[in-house]
Amino acid sequence: MEFSEHIKTANVENVVLRQPLHPPSRGTLCVTGHHLLFSEREEGSARQVLLLLRNIDATEKSVENLWGYSGPFSGRSERISGSSGTLTLKCKDLRVLQLDIPGMEQCLNIAHSIETLSCLDRVSETYPFFYRPPDLSLQEPWGLSSPEKYFNHTKELHGSWRLSSVNREYSVCPSYTTAVIVPKDVNDDMLVKVAKFRQGGRFPVLCYYHQKNGVVIMRSSQPLTGANRKRCREDELLLQAVIDTSDKGYIIDTRSSQQAQQARMTGGGFESKSCYNNWKRLHRQMERGKALQESLIKLVEACGDESHNMDRWLSKLENSKWLSHVQTALSTAGLLAECVERDGHSVLVHGSEGTDSTLLISTLAQLIMDPRCRTVEGFLALLEREWVQAGHPFQQRCAHSAYSHTRLQQESPVFLLLLDCVWQLWRQFPLALGFSETLLLRLATEAYASDYGTFLCNSDQERCLLEVKKKTHCLFQALLRPKEREIYSNPLYEHTELAIWPSVHPQSLQLWKGFFLRWTKQTRHLEEAQEEIRNMVIEWGRLVLS
Missing domain, CATH: 2.30.29.30 (Pleckstrin-homology domain (PH domain)/Phosphotyrosine-binding domain (PTB))
Structure with missing residues (x-):
């Protein structure tokens, strides 16, 4: 065309x-x-x-x-x-x-x-396929992380875990990468059977190994037990292999117990106690899809209300329920982190499809526990691993934002919700995160409209078919160029090995003014003041070093 x-x-x-x-x-x-x-x-x-x-x-x-x-x-x-x-x-x-x-x-x-x-409509006609900045080359390796890199870097995994290429042609799970990390005792034939028992073929795979105590976070989609309480022996063996000799593990289901029960009527379901007797199931309902999209629309409408009526503003803010979604996401991630960090038990996370709220809380939990994820490079690698490679359908979820008159069923601002939650962490722990709010704002913009190919398509398979990694540039690599890295780094950052436990009390959570009110004069003045403070801190640091 x-x-x-x-x-x-x-x-x-x-x-x-x-x-x-x-x-x-x-x-x-x-x-x-x-x-x-x-x-x-x-x-x-x-x-x-x-x-x-x-x-x-x-x-x-x-x-x-x-x-x-x-x-x-x-x-x-x-x-x-x-x-x-x-x-x-x-x-x-x-x-x-x-x-x-x-x-x-x-x-x-x-x-x-x-x-x-x-x-x-055609992804190959979008701007990332035409964008050619002079300081980037298409010949450079694409991306920062991969299951292979994570497995090779985490030597402790090599005893009980292995890197499987069962999905090398995307035939087992279309939304997974070609390589996945699974228990060593589970062979590829078993994985194929487990994939048929999980929605969309998303069988349980490792996404995080906690080096302090050796327990892991797994993620998957819901089991297809259906109304007849169908079983899959291979699925049961896989989860047993995860906890091995441990007394128990936790399953965090991001649906309510009632929603999980209702899913059985349409072929879905949950892990029953009788078949997974060493696993304790915890339900934490998280809104997704249309409900989350409507929440964003109401919040943006409230932020655009110029009536200057305080009661009306507070009422609209509350009715949008956006901060309630932030609170739920952070508290559920905190629960996941407690199971791993404090209780020392492995966790499997899933909702129905395993491509949205599952990724949201697994990402936040890793930020809470692992200081390696809190640097600029570590955070971008985490997003690549847990969102881009893990099959979050960016093309569908970010097709429109809050203003569009045409609504598609697949739209949902889950990634924006993640960035808001990370901003809450950044505000509560201003020294613990190595990146600035500016990086979060950049990512929020790029997810919806970008010069780069990182957030194109809905899965690794689609990116492979359209040769995204060959014909477009990687956003995360661009953000790590020296000049860019300086802009997006937090000059107050101090490394800590401690977990950062967010407060989720209503008084501890705030509207992300930097994003939702970013085009108002008040917020712009605040940004200018923050930038001036940032420059003063950087200059002071240079004087100390010299």
Whole structure:
């Protein structure tokens, strides 16, 4: 497909741009296959605004006939006549831009181009396949981590665990990587049978080894016991091999007991006590899917309410239930970390599909327990392992954000919820995490619209088929370049081997203003102050070292 087919009007003069934190400006608007480019034409100004079309969540247009005078720009008023149109662009990063475009036809043409090019169906037509920064090479190895690297790096695993290539052609589980870490006593034939017993083929695999006591975190999808209480002997043996001679392990099911019971009626289910007698099942209900998406929409609506009524604001914030989801995620992750760190027992985590809330709490638990995950590189490697490689369907979940008028069943801001929870940890433990809030904001933006291929597709298999690792650049590697790393590092970071246990009391949790209110003047002033403090700390550190 030629992008030019969808661009009836490529350039428009005398466009007025209104955007948060900036005065209105007049200039030239240009539409390309992947971007909107606005160039200010005021005397002495060469300012440009480049917006990735993929970042646009919704386009609203209005057209009117005009006769009169335009507003002053650089001290001038201009007589206008004819028709004009206004495009309101609501972005996935929560920016709201307004374009006043002279000429009704030009306005409608621009709107049509944006609506078409902002939601291209084919992944290979998106911008990451065209992006070629001068300081990155496609010849470099792609990514920071993999099951192979994790297994080889964790020598303690080699006695009782092995690296299996049973999924080398993605035939056993489409959403897993080609290599997985499993108990040494479980052969590949058994794994194939276990995969048939678990939804989507997501059989239990190791995601974390706790070096302090040698216990592990496993993750999977729900067992397909169904109404007839179907059993799988190989699945039972696999879980028994995980705990070996230990007295018991825990299964944390991210559904309520009632939801798990209801799942049996549609072929799903849970591990029964009689078949898994050394495992204790704990239910912790976590919302997902549509409920989480609606929560985000309500929160963003509340943040955009300009009535300045405190009671109304607090009511809307509470009704969105977003902070309740944050609290549930952190408390469930804390429970998982307690089972491993304090009780010394291995844990299997799953919900129904095992691609959303399962990954959320396993990631947070590792951040709580393991200092290696709290550096910039360690955190990015953790995200790659637990989200990108573990089969979180980014393409489906992040297709739209809070403004879109079209809703797809698969959309859900689970990854954004993770970043919010990490921000809560970062705020409660400002010295314990080696990265800054700026990194979290960058990741929140990139997950929805990116120049890089890291968050494309829904699984490792899809990335392989589309040659994402050969034809696009890796975001995580780009963030570790020296200049970037300095921006995203926490200058106050102090390494600690201790676990960081978050408080989940209501008074301990706050709205993530840096993201949800990032385009307001108050938040921008706070950011500027934080940046100044950061620069002072870095300069002080340099003086001490010299």
